[in-house]
Amino acid sequence: MAPVLDFWLDFASTYSYPAMMRMASLAQAGGIGVRYRPFLLGPPFKAQSWETSPFNLYVAKGRNMWRDLERLCSDLNLPFRRPELFPQNSLLAARVALVGLRVTWGEEFCRAVFRAEFAEGRQLDDAGVVGDILAALNVASGPVLESARSDEIKAALRQQTSEAQWLGIDGASSFTTADGELFWSNNRLERALAWARDGR
């Protein structure tokens, strides 16, 4: 069985964008299976009394992050445009991703959401935007949006968010291995994949 890496992502998280865009090809090259685990950073942030992103709470930190992300995307040839609103409400996108990850289009949807948010300046809390993303993937949005609002999917996202907290995840992107290692941030993506493969 191929080794597996769990990829914990929040669509509101800036560095999850390059991590998501880099993941598929790096994982394939390393022979690693990826489980995409959308969750919400809101609850862990609230647990430490942050009402918004620390990048908004701490001004210098935020300024440095945006510049760093811009340089990083340029290095990776990823289109980048700083969103007007940050952090975005990622609830709807996360629920839709959970629907898609149960079938075939979840991974591609995740990439498309990050691209819409950080390259095209679109807002994720707008069902029309999410519908456009689905349409571009040739997925009929009506039944998907209905399913995304079902009790089952709502519970699945809460469950996944609780699991992230239980694992000690307090940032995105994070990566966890079957043997209990936790790696935080896009910077650690290569290291996490190597650990998943070699067990150290």
Add this chain to the structure above:
Amino acid sequence: MAPVLDFWLDFASTYSYPAMMRMASLAQAGGIGVRYRPFLLGPPFKAQSWETSPFNLYVAKGRNMWRDLERLCSDLNLPFRRPELFPQNSLLAARVALVGLRVTWGEEFCRAVFRAEFAEGRQLDDAGVVGDILAALNVASGPVLESARSDEIKAALRQQTSEAQWLGIDGASSFTTADGELFWSNNRLERALAWARDGR
């Protein structure tokens, strides 16, 4: 003239340890001159109402950092032992480093301080420990410690710390280039050196 990178380090900072140990050979390979700039993170932390390291304030963040640092040091073949006290009071070591950086032994002193702290479990606020480090470098500690407590050196450290804040530095290690770029963390060391050399 060789391009220059400013390396802002606080001896209390965990990831400054691998950054310091990696810097000299990477900079030399890239033909970059390094200005070592010890400063204190205390004032910027206080400015955002942190009375101690965020790694202590946020438990999951701290646990993840220590494990990440342990893995990182193992990957780099750097000895590592988690200090009993964290963060340490880095005031004396920073002042002594400023003395040494005006002459010949400053850079080697910086490496030795990080090694004492993160590999040997020694405490930096102890003048005896700092004296031992100096002795191992064949530097007579008496006049150095006296100089480190002079008004001139005290003022130089305050000045350097103010300059760091003015540059928007809110973490260590940080790297700044002549054209005004700021890179944060050991993860960005290679990128910062490349920017210093190529200007983008």
